[in-house]
Amino acid sequence: MIDVILPELPERELALLSEETPQPSGPRLAGRVVLGGPVALPVTADLVGPDPELLDFLRTEADNAVYHLVHLSVTCARDAPDPALHSINLDIGLTAEPVRRGTAAFQPVAWSMTPRQLTAEVTASVPAAHLGPRLGFQDGGDTAFGERVCLEARRELRSDPGWEIRHTSAVRIGGKYRLAMVVRAPRGAVSRAAVAVGATVREGHTLHRFREELEEPLRLAALQ
DSSP: EEEEEEEOOOOEEEEOEEESSSOSSSSOOTTTTEEEEEEEEEEEEEHHTOHHHHHHHHHTTTTTTTEEEEEEEEESSSOOOOOOEEEEEHHHHHHEEEETTOOOOOEEEEEEEEEEOOOOOOOOOEEEEEEEEEBBBBBOOOOOOOOOSEEEETTSSSSSSSEEEEOOOOOOOOEEEEEEEEEEETTEEEEEEEEEEEEEEETTEEEEEEEEOOOSOOEOOEEE
């Protein structure tokens, strides 16, 4: 196992425009959600070198696939006015295009994601992501019976992964959520990760939806 420190990321404040038509006169979410990253770095022999099993795994995959670490964060204001955030969804679309015409490329997938689940408020500490066998994150496993999940990874091992952050009776959405995934992508292709952030607020029985998509997908740099 190796530890990868999740770095501080360049941040941007999201506008999060309403998805309703016509535009409602109700709540606006500008300034309440900040996205960090995304940034990506290739998983190299130098990175996994301290762990012989991870190094062997990377070598066995070398002819067909490359791996990337993708880091993101979502920061939500703790002292924002009502209505409170009801949910945040971070959605990622992974794609690949062959470099040479006539060659096939499988679609990239979220090979592993962290955190898989959280049930408590986030802290301000800078955590380490623990990469175990076959480049899988080791983050403590599932929650205990009856615990309310406030953050959950979705659609692992697919090309449309993401995370959902939920308001619960015990935990209100707020603070910085640090997220990471290992992406398995085809060698010899240009791979990208498109990022979109959605949010909802509830007023009475009415749920208002907001969303913003980043204009430029993140390019996953090829290994040399």
